[in-house]
Amino acid sequence: MGLPFTVSCEHYGVQTTVPEKRSIDNNLTRVDKVFHNLVTLGAFFSMVVLAAIGGFLLYRGFEIFKDFGFSFITSSKWDIGNPEDTSTAILGIGAMLFGSVITAIIAVVISVPFAVATALLIEFYVPGWIKTILVSILDLVAALPSVVFGIWGYAVLLPLVEDWSVTIEHYLGWIPIFNVPSEIFGRSPLLAGLLLGLMIVPIITSVAREVYSQAPRELIDAASALGGTRWGALRAVVLPFGRSGLVGGTMLGLGRALGETVAVYLTLNLVFEINFKILASAGGNVASLIATKFGEATAYELKALMAAGLVLFLVTLLVNFGATMIVNKSRKIV
Protein backbone atom coordinates (compact mmCIF):
# COMPACT_ATOMS: atom_id res chain seq x y z
CA MET A 1 0.00 0.00 0.00
CA GLY A 2 1.35 3.38 -0.93
CA LEU A 3 1.78 6.10 1.66
CA PRO A 4 -0.34 9.22 1.30
CA PHE A 5 2.84 11.31 1.20
CA THR A 6 6.24 10.89 -0.37
CA VAL A 7 9.25 10.12 1.76
CA SER A 8 12.35 11.64 0.34
CA CYS A 9 15.11 10.01 2.29
CA GLU A 10 17.69 10.76 -0.32
CA HIS A 11 17.79 14.40 0.86
CA TYR A 12 19.38 13.52 4.15
CA GLY A 13 23.12 13.61 4.16
CA VAL A 14 23.26 14.72 0.55
CA GLN A 15 24.72 18.13 -0.20
CA THR A 16 21.97 20.22 -1.75
CA THR A 17 22.22 23.68 -3.22
CA VAL A 18 20.94 26.38 -0.89
CA PRO A 19 17.90 27.90 -2.54
CA GLU A 20 17.38 31.60 -2.92
CA LYS A 21 15.25 33.17 -0.20
CA ARG A 22 11.73 33.87 -1.27
CA SER A 23 10.33 37.30 -0.83
CA ILE A 24 7.08 37.39 1.07
CA ASP A 25 4.71 40.03 -0.12
CA ASN A 26 3.19 41.77 2.85
CA ASN A 27 0.00 42.97 1.22
CA LEU A 28 -1.52 45.65 3.40
CA THR A 29 -5.12 46.51 2.79
CA ARG A 30 -5.88 50.11 1.84
CA VAL A 31 -7.15 50.95 5.32
CA ASP A 32 -3.93 49.56 6.80
CA LYS A 33 -1.82 51.55 4.34
CA VAL A 34 -3.59 54.80 5.15
CA PHE A 35 -3.29 54.18 8.86
CA HIS A 36 0.34 53.16 8.50
CA ASN A 37 1.15 56.43 6.73
CA LEU A 38 -0.82 58.39 9.28
CA VAL A 39 1.04 57.03 12.31
CA THR A 40 4.38 57.35 10.51
CA LEU A 41 3.60 60.98 9.82
CA GLY A 42 2.63 61.58 13.43
CA ALA A 43 5.76 59.94 14.75
CA PHE A 44 7.99 61.86 12.38
CA PHE A 45 6.32 65.13 13.25
CA SER A 46 7.59 65.16 16.83
CA MET A 47 11.05 64.15 15.65
CA VAL A 48 11.03 66.96 13.11
CA VAL A 49 10.03 69.44 15.80
CA LEU A 50 12.83 68.19 18.04
CA ALA A 51 15.39 68.47 15.24
CA ALA A 52 14.06 71.91 14.27
CA ILE A 53 14.47 73.23 17.82
CA GLY A 54 17.99 71.85 18.06
CA GLY A 55 18.89 73.21 14.64
CA PHE A 56 17.45 76.64 15.43
CA LEU A 57 19.35 76.91 18.72
CA LEU A 58 22.55 75.82 17.02
CA TYR A 59 22.05 78.30 14.22
CA ARG A 60 21.36 81.23 16.56
CA GLY A 61 23.99 80.34 19.10
CA PHE A 62 26.73 79.22 16.76
CA GLU A 63 28.52 82.58 16.86
CA ILE A 64 28.85 82.35 20.63
CA PHE A 65 30.52 78.94 20.45
CA LYS A 66 32.83 80.33 17.78
CA ASP A 67 33.74 83.38 19.90
CA PHE A 68 34.14 81.73 23.27
CA GLY A 69 34.73 78.09 22.48
CA PHE A 70 34.79 75.74 25.41
CA SER A 71 35.07 78.58 27.93
CA PHE A 72 31.38 79.35 27.34
CA ILE A 73 30.46 76.35 29.46
CA THR A 74 33.34 76.57 31.92
CA SER A 75 33.68 80.27 32.70
CA SER A 76 31.31 81.87 35.19
CA LYS A 77 31.45 85.50 34.12
CA TRP A 78 28.43 87.06 32.46
CA ASP A 79 29.32 90.56 31.28
CA ILE A 80 27.97 92.04 28.08
CA GLY A 81 30.56 94.85 28.25
CA ASN A 82 29.93 97.68 25.85
CA PRO A 83 26.63 96.93 24.11
CA GLU A 84 27.98 98.58 20.96
CA ASP A 85 31.07 96.41 20.81
CA THR A 86 30.50 92.67 21.10
CA SER A 87 34.22 91.98 21.43
CA THR A 88 34.15 93.43 24.97
CA ALA A 89 31.58 90.87 26.16
CA ILE A 90 32.61 87.94 28.34
CA LEU A 91 29.89 85.33 28.58
CA GLY A 92 30.02 81.94 30.33
CA ILE A 93 27.40 79.69 31.87
CA GLY A 94 29.74 77.62 34.08
CA ALA A 95 28.11 78.73 37.32
CA MET A 96 24.61 78.20 35.92
CA LEU A 97 25.45 74.75 34.63
CA PHE A 98 26.95 73.88 37.99
CA GLY A 99 23.81 75.26 39.66
CA SER A 100 21.58 73.13 37.42
CA VAL A 101 23.54 70.03 38.34
CA ILE A 102 23.78 70.68 42.09
CA THR A 103 20.08 71.55 42.49
CA ALA A 104 19.13 68.48 40.43
CA ILE A 105 21.36 66.26 42.55
CA ILE A 106 19.85 67.62 45.78
CA ALA A 107 16.40 67.03 44.28
CA VAL A 108 17.21 63.42 43.41
CA VAL A 109 18.82 62.64 46.75
CA ILE A 110 15.74 63.95 48.55
CA SER A 111 13.08 62.51 46.28
CA VAL A 112 14.28 58.94 45.65
CA PRO A 113 13.73 57.61 49.20
CA PHE A 114 10.27 59.21 49.32
CA ALA A 115 9.40 57.89 45.87
CA VAL A 116 10.50 54.34 46.71
CA ALA A 117 8.57 54.40 49.98
CA THR A 118 5.47 55.77 48.27
CA ALA A 119 5.66 53.21 45.46
CA LEU A 120 6.03 50.31 47.92
CA LEU A 121 3.18 51.63 50.05
CA ILE A 122 0.85 51.95 47.09
CA GLU A 123 1.72 48.59 45.56
CA PHE A 124 2.06 46.39 48.63
CA TYR A 125 0.55 47.87 51.76
CA VAL A 126 -2.71 49.71 51.12
CA PRO A 127 -6.07 48.30 50.02
CA GLY A 128 -7.35 49.03 46.52
CA TRP A 129 -9.49 52.06 47.22
CA ILE A 130 -6.71 53.91 49.07
CA LYS A 131 -4.38 52.99 46.22
CA THR A 132 -6.74 54.68 43.76
CA ILE A 133 -6.86 57.82 45.88
CA LEU A 134 -3.08 57.97 46.34
CA VAL A 135 -2.43 57.45 42.64
CA SER A 136 -4.78 60.26 41.67
CA ILE A 137 -3.20 62.58 44.24
CA LEU A 138 0.22 61.83 42.77
CA ASP A 139 -1.06 62.46 39.26
CA LEU A 140 -2.46 65.75 40.49
CA VAL A 141 0.89 66.75 42.01
CA ALA A 142 2.62 65.82 38.77
CA ALA A 143 0.24 68.07 36.86
CA LEU A 144 0.65 71.12 39.12
CA PRO A 145 2.17 74.02 37.16
CA SER A 146 5.71 74.72 38.30
CA VAL A 147 4.89 78.35 38.97
CA VAL A 148 2.50 77.18 41.69
CA PHE A 149 5.32 75.15 43.19
CA GLY A 150 7.58 78.18 42.91
CA ILE A 151 5.21 80.53 44.69
CA TRP A 152 4.54 78.00 47.42
CA GLY A 153 8.26 77.39 47.77
CA TYR A 154 8.91 81.09 48.09
CA ALA A 155 6.09 81.80 50.54
CA VAL A 156 6.08 78.66 52.69
CA LEU A 157 9.25 76.67 52.23
CA LEU A 158 11.68 79.61 52.17
CA PRO A 159 11.26 80.69 55.83
CA LEU A 160 11.41 77.07 56.98
CA VAL A 161 14.54 76.26 55.01
CA GLU A 162 16.12 79.48 56.24
CA ASP A 163 15.61 78.34 59.84
CA TRP A 164 16.91 74.85 59.14
CA SER A 165 19.91 76.28 57.31
CA VAL A 166 20.91 78.36 60.32
CA THR A 167 20.75 75.25 62.51
CA ILE A 168 22.62 73.06 60.02
CA GLU A 169 25.30 75.70 59.57
CA HIS A 170 25.63 76.07 63.33
CA TYR A 171 26.31 72.36 63.90
CA LEU A 172 27.72 71.17 60.59
CA GLY A 173 29.35 74.37 59.34
CA TRP A 174 32.77 72.70 59.52
CA ILE A 175 31.79 70.59 56.51
CA PRO A 176 32.62 72.77 53.48
CA ILE A 177 29.29 72.35 51.69
CA PHE A 178 27.38 73.50 54.79
CA ASN A 179 29.64 76.44 55.49
CA VAL A 180 28.12 79.89 54.90
CA PRO A 181 30.69 82.67 55.54
CA SER A 182 28.30 85.35 54.30
CA GLU A 183 25.66 84.32 56.85
CA ILE A 184 23.07 84.94 54.14
CA PHE A 185 20.69 82.00 53.88
CA GLY A 186 17.35 81.75 52.19
CA ARG A 187 17.16 81.48 48.45
CA SER A 188 19.80 78.79 48.40
CA PRO A 189 20.50 75.70 46.28
CA LEU A 190 19.10 73.65 49.17
CA LEU A 191 15.72 75.39 48.92
CA ALA A 192 15.60 75.10 45.13
CA GLY A 193 16.76 71.49 45.27
CA LEU A 194 14.20 70.61 47.93
CA LEU A 195 11.43 72.16 45.88
CA LEU A 196 12.58 70.35 42.74
CA GLY A 197 12.70 67.15 44.78
CA LEU A 198 9.05 67.56 45.74
CA MET A 199 8.21 68.21 42.10
CA ILE A 200 9.85 65.04 40.81
CA VAL A 201 8.59 62.63 43.50
CA PRO A 202 5.46 61.83 41.43
CA ILE A 203 7.50 61.07 38.31
CA ILE A 204 9.90 58.71 40.06
CA THR A 205 7.06 57.16 42.06
CA SER A 206 5.00 56.35 39.00
CA VAL A 207 7.90 54.65 37.20
CA ALA A 208 8.92 52.77 40.37
CA ARG A 209 5.32 51.71 40.93
CA GLU A 210 5.10 50.35 37.42
CA VAL A 211 8.22 48.21 37.70
CA TYR A 212 7.45 47.07 41.25
CA SER A 213 3.98 45.95 40.18
CA GLN A 214 5.61 43.67 37.62
CA ALA A 215 7.68 41.86 40.25
CA PRO A 216 6.70 38.20 39.89
CA ARG A 217 4.03 37.18 42.37
CA GLU A 218 5.48 33.68 42.69
CA LEU A 219 8.82 35.04 43.89
CA ILE A 220 7.13 37.17 46.53
CA ASP A 221 5.17 34.07 47.56
CA ALA A 222 8.39 32.07 47.69
CA ALA A 223 9.98 34.60 50.00
CA SER A 224 6.90 34.68 52.23
CA ALA A 225 6.71 30.87 52.37
CA LEU A 226 10.31 30.83 53.56
CA GLY A 227 9.33 32.75 56.64
CA GLY A 228 10.21 36.17 55.30
CA THR A 229 8.52 39.24 56.69
CA ARG A 230 6.77 41.40 54.16
CA TRP A 231 9.65 43.84 54.23
CA GLY A 232 12.06 40.90 53.85
CA ALA A 233 10.18 39.70 50.77
CA LEU A 234 10.16 43.19 49.30
CA ARG A 235 13.89 43.54 49.92
CA ALA A 236 14.77 40.10 48.58
CA VAL A 237 12.54 40.18 45.52
CA VAL A 238 10.91 43.49 44.64
CA LEU A 239 13.74 45.96 45.22
CA PRO A 240 16.37 44.01 43.23
CA PHE A 241 13.80 43.38 40.53
CA GLY A 242 12.95 47.07 40.23
CA ARG A 243 16.46 48.47 40.57
CA SER A 244 17.11 49.38 36.95
CA GLY A 245 13.58 50.67 36.52
CA LEU A 246 14.13 52.91 39.52
CA VAL A 247 17.37 54.22 38.01
CA GLY A 248 15.49 55.02 34.80
CA GLY A 249 12.69 56.78 36.67
CA THR A 250 15.23 58.74 38.67
CA MET A 251 16.88 59.92 35.48
CA LEU A 252 13.53 61.03 34.09
CA GLY A 253 13.09 63.07 37.26
CA LEU A 254 16.63 64.36 36.91
CA GLY A 255 15.81 65.53 33.41
CA ARG A 256 12.86 67.50 34.71
CA ALA A 257 14.88 68.96 37.59
CA LEU A 258 17.68 70.03 35.24
CA GLY A 259 15.32 71.92 32.97
CA GLU A 260 13.03 73.49 35.57
CA THR A 261 12.73 77.24 35.11
CA VAL A 262 10.12 79.16 37.06
CA ALA A 263 10.38 77.30 40.36
CA VAL A 264 14.14 77.83 40.43
CA TYR A 265 13.81 81.42 39.24
CA LEU A 266 11.63 82.17 42.28
CA THR A 267 13.64 80.29 44.88
CA LEU A 268 17.29 80.73 43.94
CA ASN A 269 19.34 83.89 44.05
CA LEU A 270 21.01 84.41 40.66
CA VAL A 271 24.72 84.89 41.28
CA PHE A 272 27.38 84.35 38.66
CA GLU A 273 29.87 82.31 40.57
CA ILE A 274 30.21 78.61 41.16
CA ASN A 275 28.67 78.02 44.58
CA PHE A 276 28.94 74.62 46.15
CA LYS A 277 27.90 75.91 49.58
CA ILE A 278 24.34 74.66 49.34
CA LEU A 279 23.00 76.73 52.26
CA ALA A 280 24.25 80.06 50.94
CA SER A 281 21.92 82.34 49.08
CA ALA A 282 23.65 82.16 45.72
CA GLY A 283 23.32 80.04 42.63
CA GLY A 284 21.14 79.74 39.57
CA ASN A 285 20.51 77.34 36.78
CA VAL A 286 20.65 77.55 33.03
CA ALA A 287 16.90 77.65 32.53
CA SER A 288 16.30 80.41 35.06
CA LEU A 289 19.23 82.37 33.58
CA ILE A 290 17.48 82.35 30.22
CA ALA A 291 14.19 83.40 31.80
CA THR A 292 15.85 86.20 33.74
CA LYS A 293 17.91 87.70 30.94
CA PHE A 294 15.65 87.11 27.97
CA GLY A 295 13.46 90.23 28.30
CA GLU A 296 16.17 92.89 28.14
CA ALA A 297 18.96 91.07 26.35
CA THR A 298 21.05 92.73 23.67
CA ALA A 299 21.17 91.01 20.31
CA TYR A 300 24.52 89.46 21.12
CA GLU A 301 23.44 88.37 24.62
CA LEU A 302 20.37 86.80 23.08
CA LYS A 303 22.63 84.65 20.96
CA ALA A 304 24.44 83.57 24.11
CA LEU A 305 21.10 82.66 25.70
CA MET A 306 20.30 80.56 22.63
CA ALA A 307 23.63 78.83 23.00
CA ALA A 308 22.89 78.23 26.70
CA GLY A 309 19.54 76.82 25.65
CA LEU A 310 21.30 74.44 23.28
CA VAL A 311 23.60 73.21 26.04
CA LEU A 312 20.62 72.61 28.32
CA PHE A 313 18.73 70.96 25.47
CA LEU A 314 21.59 68.54 24.83
CA VAL A 315 22.11 67.73 28.52
CA THR A 316 18.42 66.96 29.13
CA LEU A 317 18.20 65.02 25.87
CA LEU A 318 21.16 62.93 26.94
CA VAL A 319 19.75 62.28 30.41
CA ASN A 320 16.31 61.38 29.04
CA PHE A 321 17.86 59.16 26.39
CA GLY A 322 19.86 57.35 29.06
CA ALA A 323 16.74 57.01 31.20
CA THR A 324 14.71 55.53 28.37
CA MET A 325 17.46 53.03 27.60
CA ILE A 326 17.63 51.90 31.21
CA VAL A 327 13.86 51.69 31.64
CA ASN A 328 13.56 49.65 28.43
CA LYS A 329 16.33 47.35 29.53
CA SER A 330 14.54 46.73 32.82
CA ARG A 331 11.32 45.93 30.94
CA LYS A 332 13.08 43.32 28.85
CA ILE A 333 14.16 41.41 31.96
CA VAL A 334 10.47 40.93 32.67
Added chain:
Amino acid sequence: MDSQVNETTRPHITAKVEIPEQRSKLHTEDLQVDAASKSGLEARSVHAWFDKHHALADISLHFPKNTVTGLIGPSGCGKSTFLRLLNRMHEFIPRAAMAGEVLFAGNDIYAPGVNPIDIRRRIGMVFQKPNPFPAMNIGENVVAGLKLSRVKTSNKDALIEDCLTRAGLWKEVKDRLGSAGGSLSGGQQQRLCIARALALNPEVLLLDEPCSALDPGSTLRVEETIVQLSATMTIVIVTHNMQQAARVSDYCAFFLSDGGPGHLVEADLTTNIFSNPSDSRTADYVQGRFG
Protein backbone atom coordinates in the same frame (compact mmCIF):
# COMPACT_ATOMS: atom_id res chain seq x y z
CA MET B 1 -20.30 30.52 68.53
CA ASP B 2 -21.96 27.46 70.06
CA SER B 3 -20.80 25.19 67.31
CA GLN B 4 -17.24 25.45 68.60
CA VAL B 5 -18.00 24.12 72.08
CA ASN B 6 -18.07 20.41 71.33
CA GLU B 7 -14.56 20.53 70.06
CA THR B 8 -13.45 17.09 71.17
CA THR B 9 -16.53 15.19 70.12
CA ARG B 10 -16.68 16.41 66.57
CA PRO B 11 -16.02 13.70 63.98
CA HIS B 12 -13.10 14.27 61.70
CA ILE B 13 -14.91 14.07 58.43
CA THR B 14 -18.22 15.74 58.99
CA ALA B 15 -21.28 15.87 56.85
CA LYS B 16 -22.52 19.21 55.52
CA VAL B 17 -22.94 21.62 58.35
CA GLU B 18 -24.29 25.10 58.49
CA ILE B 19 -21.78 27.67 57.33
CA PRO B 20 -19.94 29.09 60.31
CA GLU B 21 -19.02 32.68 60.78
CA GLN B 22 -15.85 33.83 59.01
CA ARG B 23 -12.94 34.15 61.38
CA SER B 24 -10.87 37.17 61.75
CA LYS B 25 -7.27 36.99 62.87
CA LEU B 26 -8.40 38.48 66.18
CA HIS B 27 -10.49 35.47 67.08
CA THR B 28 -10.28 35.25 70.85
CA GLU B 29 -11.60 31.86 71.82
CA ASP B 30 -9.62 29.56 74.00
CA LEU B 31 -8.10 26.69 72.19
CA GLN B 32 -9.02 23.19 73.20
CA VAL B 33 -6.14 20.86 72.63
CA ASP B 34 -7.01 17.44 71.37
CA ALA B 35 -4.54 14.80 72.42
CA ALA B 36 -4.94 12.85 69.20
CA SER B 37 -3.84 15.77 67.06
CA LYS B 38 -0.69 16.60 68.95
CA SER B 39 1.43 15.06 66.27
CA GLY B 40 1.35 16.11 62.65
CA LEU B 41 -1.06 18.55 61.15
CA GLU B 42 -4.80 18.58 61.32
CA ALA B 43 -7.47 20.64 59.61
CA ARG B 44 -10.78 20.88 61.39
CA SER B 45 -13.89 22.05 59.56
CA VAL B 46 -11.90 24.39 57.41
CA HIS B 47 -13.71 26.74 55.04
CA ALA B 48 -12.25 29.26 52.64
CA TRP B 49 -13.68 32.30 50.89
CA PHE B 50 -12.39 34.65 48.26
CA ASP B 51 -14.47 37.73 48.85
CA LYS B 52 -18.05 36.41 48.51
CA HIS B 53 -17.02 33.23 46.74
CA HIS B 54 -17.15 30.23 49.05
CA ALA B 55 -14.24 28.20 47.68
CA LEU B 56 -13.86 25.43 50.20
CA ALA B 57 -16.38 23.95 52.63
CA ASP B 58 -15.88 22.00 55.79
CA ILE B 59 -12.64 20.14 55.24
CA SER B 60 -11.46 17.99 58.13
CA LEU B 61 -8.29 16.04 57.53
CA HIS B 62 -5.52 14.66 59.68
CA PHE B 63 -2.00 14.38 58.34
CA PRO B 64 -0.13 11.94 60.60
CA LYS B 65 3.50 12.63 61.35
CA ASN B 66 6.06 11.48 58.75
CA THR B 67 3.55 10.39 56.15
CA VAL B 68 2.84 11.54 52.60
CA THR B 69 -0.72 12.61 51.84
CA GLY B 70 -1.79 13.24 48.27
CA LEU B 71 -4.56 15.75 47.59
CA ILE B 72 -6.30 14.82 44.35
CA GLY B 73 -9.27 16.13 42.45
CA PRO B 74 -10.18 18.03 39.30
CA SER B 75 -9.01 21.63 38.72
CA GLY B 76 -10.83 24.27 40.69
CA CYS B 77 -11.89 22.00 43.54
CA GLY B 78 -9.85 23.96 46.09
CA LYS B 79 -6.82 21.69 46.64
CA SER B 80 -4.29 24.49 46.29
CA THR B 81 -6.45 26.82 48.37
CA PHE B 82 -6.55 24.17 51.09
CA LEU B 83 -2.77 23.72 50.90
CA ARG B 84 -2.20 27.45 51.29
CA LEU B 85 -4.49 27.44 54.31
CA LEU B 86 -2.16 24.99 56.02
CA ASN B 87 0.75 27.43 56.33
CA ARG B 88 -1.09 30.74 56.37
CA MET B 89 -0.27 31.69 52.81
CA HIS B 90 -4.02 32.01 52.17
CA GLU B 91 -4.21 35.41 53.82
CA PHE B 92 -1.91 36.99 51.21
CA ILE B 93 -4.75 36.91 48.72
CA PRO B 94 -6.75 40.13 49.02
CA ARG B 95 -10.20 39.65 50.56
CA ALA B 96 -9.53 36.00 51.36
CA ALA B 97 -11.19 34.66 54.50
CA MET B 98 -11.30 31.34 56.35
CA ALA B 99 -13.13 29.51 59.10
CA GLY B 100 -12.30 26.45 61.14
CA GLU B 101 -9.01 25.47 62.69
CA VAL B 102 -5.67 24.13 61.58
CA LEU B 103 -3.89 22.34 64.39
CA PHE B 104 -0.15 22.03 64.19
CA ALA B 105 1.46 20.08 67.03
CA GLY B 106 -1.82 20.51 68.86
CA ASN B 107 -2.07 24.27 68.51
CA ASP B 108 -4.31 26.28 66.21
CA ILE B 109 -2.08 28.16 63.77
CA TYR B 110 -4.81 30.78 63.34
CA ALA B 111 -5.07 31.44 67.06
CA PRO B 112 -4.45 35.01 68.19
CA GLY B 113 -0.86 35.62 69.11
CA VAL B 114 0.49 33.04 66.71
CA ASN B 115 3.16 34.53 64.49
CA PRO B 116 2.39 33.49 60.89
CA ILE B 117 6.03 34.00 59.92
CA ASP B 118 7.02 31.37 62.48
CA ILE B 119 4.38 28.98 61.08
CA ARG B 120 5.68 29.43 57.54
CA ARG B 121 9.20 28.65 58.70
CA ARG B 122 8.08 25.39 60.27
CA ILE B 123 5.69 24.43 57.47
CA GLY B 124 7.62 24.77 54.23
CA MET B 125 6.11 25.10 50.78
CA VAL B 126 7.15 24.28 47.23
CA PHE B 127 5.16 25.81 44.40
CA GLN B 128 3.83 24.59 41.08
CA LYS B 129 6.25 26.66 39.03
CA PRO B 130 9.92 26.45 40.03
CA ASN B 131 10.75 29.86 41.46
CA PRO B 132 14.39 30.23 42.46
CA PHE B 133 15.38 33.82 43.22
CA PRO B 134 16.88 35.17 39.98
CA ALA B 135 19.17 37.64 41.71
CA MET B 136 20.89 34.85 43.70
CA ASN B 137 23.19 32.01 42.74
CA ILE B 138 22.49 28.35 43.56
CA GLY B 139 24.17 28.39 46.97
CA GLU B 140 22.53 31.68 47.98
CA ASN B 141 19.15 30.32 46.91
CA VAL B 142 19.49 27.36 49.29
CA VAL B 143 20.15 29.58 52.29
CA ALA B 144 17.78 32.39 51.21
CA GLY B 145 15.25 31.33 53.83
CA LEU B 146 17.81 31.68 56.61
CA LYS B 147 18.67 35.15 55.42
CA LEU B 148 15.00 36.11 55.13
CA SER B 149 14.18 34.89 58.61
CA ARG B 150 17.50 36.09 60.05
CA VAL B 151 18.52 32.67 61.30
CA LYS B 152 22.25 32.42 61.88
CA THR B 153 24.06 29.28 60.85
CA SER B 154 27.52 28.25 61.92
CA ASN B 155 28.39 26.25 58.86
CA LYS B 156 26.69 27.52 55.77
CA ASP B 157 28.60 25.36 53.29
CA ALA B 158 27.76 22.16 55.14
CA LEU B 159 24.10 23.17 55.25
CA ILE B 160 24.05 23.91 51.51
CA GLU B 161 25.59 20.51 50.78
CA ASP B 162 23.22 18.73 53.15
CA CYS B 163 20.07 20.36 51.74
CA LEU B 164 21.10 19.86 48.13
CA THR B 165 21.96 16.22 48.87
CA ARG B 166 18.59 15.62 50.50
CA ALA B 167 16.87 17.26 47.55
CA GLY B 168 18.82 14.97 45.21
CA LEU B 169 20.61 17.81 43.45
CA TRP B 170 24.06 17.94 45.03
CA LYS B 171 25.91 15.77 42.51
CA GLU B 172 24.62 17.80 39.60
CA VAL B 173 25.45 21.24 40.93
CA LYS B 174 28.34 20.83 43.39
CA ASP B 175 30.82 22.34 40.93
CA ARG B 176 28.73 25.36 40.04
CA LEU B 177 27.15 26.65 43.23
CA GLY B 178 28.10 30.15 42.12
CA SER B 179 26.08 30.14 38.91
CA ALA B 180 22.57 31.60 38.72
CA GLY B 181 19.63 29.50 39.87
CA GLY B 182 17.91 30.28 36.60
CA SER B 183 20.67 28.50 34.65
CA LEU B 184 19.41 25.10 35.84
CA SER B 185 16.85 22.99 34.00
CA GLY B 186 13.23 23.10 35.19
CA GLY B 187 13.55 19.86 37.14
CA GLN B 188 16.78 20.97 38.77
CA GLN B 189 15.22 24.33 39.65
CA GLN B 190 12.34 22.55 41.36
CA ARG B 191 14.75 20.41 43.41
CA LEU B 192 16.64 23.61 44.22
CA CYS B 193 13.36 25.02 45.56
CA ILE B 194 12.90 21.88 47.66
CA ALA B 195 16.46 22.29 48.98
CA ARG B 196 15.65 25.92 49.78
CA ALA B 197 12.61 24.84 51.77
CA LEU B 198 14.64 22.14 53.57
CA ALA B 199 17.26 24.63 54.74
CA LEU B 200 14.85 25.91 57.37
CA ASN B 201 14.43 22.34 58.62
CA PRO B 202 10.62 22.37 58.42
CA GLU B 203 8.48 19.78 60.16
CA VAL B 204 5.94 19.79 57.34
CA LEU B 205 6.49 20.25 53.62
CA LEU B 206 3.60 21.33 51.39
CA LEU B 207 4.02 20.68 47.67
CA ASP B 208 1.64 22.28 45.21
CA GLU B 209 1.80 20.24 41.99
CA PRO B 210 5.58 20.27 42.14
CA CYS B 211 6.01 18.21 38.97
CA SER B 212 3.41 19.73 36.67
CA ALA B 213 6.04 21.68 34.73
CA LEU B 214 8.63 18.88 34.64
CA ASP B 215 9.55 16.13 32.20
CA PRO B 216 9.13 12.47 33.27
CA GLY B 217 12.80 12.02 34.24
CA SER B 218 12.82 15.06 36.50
CA THR B 219 9.45 14.04 37.92
CA LEU B 220 10.91 10.70 38.94
CA ARG B 221 13.83 12.39 40.69
CA VAL B 222 11.50 14.70 42.61
CA GLU B 223 9.31 11.75 43.60
CA GLU B 224 12.32 9.86 44.91
CA THR B 225 13.22 12.95 46.90
CA ILE B 226 9.71 13.13 48.37
CA VAL B 227 9.76 9.50 49.45
CA GLN B 228 13.16 9.93 51.11
CA LEU B 229 12.08 13.11 52.90
CA SER B 230 8.96 11.48 54.29
CA ALA B 231 11.13 9.50 56.69
CA THR B 232 11.67 12.68 58.67
CA MET B 233 8.85 15.02 57.79
CA THR B 234 5.15 15.21 57.11
CA ILE B 235 4.44 15.83 53.45
CA VAL B 236 1.25 17.04 51.76
CA ILE B 237 1.30 17.01 47.98
CA VAL B 238 -1.28 18.33 45.55
CA THR B 239 -1.16 16.45 42.28
CA HIS B 240 -3.15 15.97 39.10
CA ASN B 241 -1.15 12.90 38.25
CA MET B 242 -2.90 9.77 39.53
CA GLN B 243 0.17 7.59 39.03
CA GLN B 244 2.17 10.05 41.06
CA ALA B 245 -0.35 10.00 43.88
CA ALA B 246 -0.25 6.19 43.84
CA ARG B 247 3.55 6.13 43.77
CA VAL B 248 4.41 8.58 46.51
CA SER B 249 1.53 8.90 48.94
CA ASP B 250 0.50 6.87 51.97
CA TYR B 251 -2.90 8.57 52.19
CA CYS B 252 -5.03 10.21 49.59
CA ALA B 253 -7.79 12.78 49.92
CA PHE B 254 -10.20 13.31 47.05
CA PHE B 255 -11.62 16.82 46.66
CA LEU B 256 -14.51 17.73 44.42
CA SER B 257 -16.53 20.78 43.57
CA ASP B 258 -19.94 20.17 42.04
CA GLY B 259 -20.63 23.78 41.19
CA GLY B 260 -20.58 24.85 44.84
CA PRO B 261 -17.59 25.11 47.15
CA GLY B 262 -14.96 22.37 46.99
CA HIS B 263 -15.38 19.66 49.58
CA LEU B 264 -13.77 16.45 50.67
CA VAL B 265 -15.38 13.35 49.15
CA GLU B 266 -13.23 10.83 50.95
CA ALA B 267 -9.84 10.34 52.52
CA ASP B 268 -8.24 6.98 53.06
CA LEU B 269 -5.14 4.89 52.60
CA THR B 270 -3.88 5.38 49.07
CA THR B 271 -4.29 1.68 48.31
CA ASN B 272 -7.95 1.86 49.31
CA ILE B 273 -8.59 5.00 47.27
CA PHE B 274 -7.19 3.36 44.17
CA SER B 275 -8.45 -0.19 44.64
CA ASN B 276 -11.58 0.04 46.72
CA PRO B 277 -12.90 3.58 47.13
CA SER B 278 -16.11 3.95 49.10
CA ASP B 279 -17.53 6.66 46.83
CA SER B 280 -18.28 5.96 43.17
CA ARG B 281 -17.13 9.46 42.16
CA THR B 282 -13.69 8.72 43.58
CA ALA B 283 -13.54 5.52 41.54
CA ASP B 284 -14.58 7.41 38.42
CA TYR B 285 -11.94 10.07 38.99
CA VAL B 286 -8.97 7.85 39.79
CA GLN B 287 -9.80 5.66 36.82
CA GLY B 288 -9.85 8.69 34.55
CA ARG B 289 -13.54 8.69 33.75
CA PHE B 290 -13.79 12.42 34.46
CA GLY B 291 -11.70 15.38 35.61
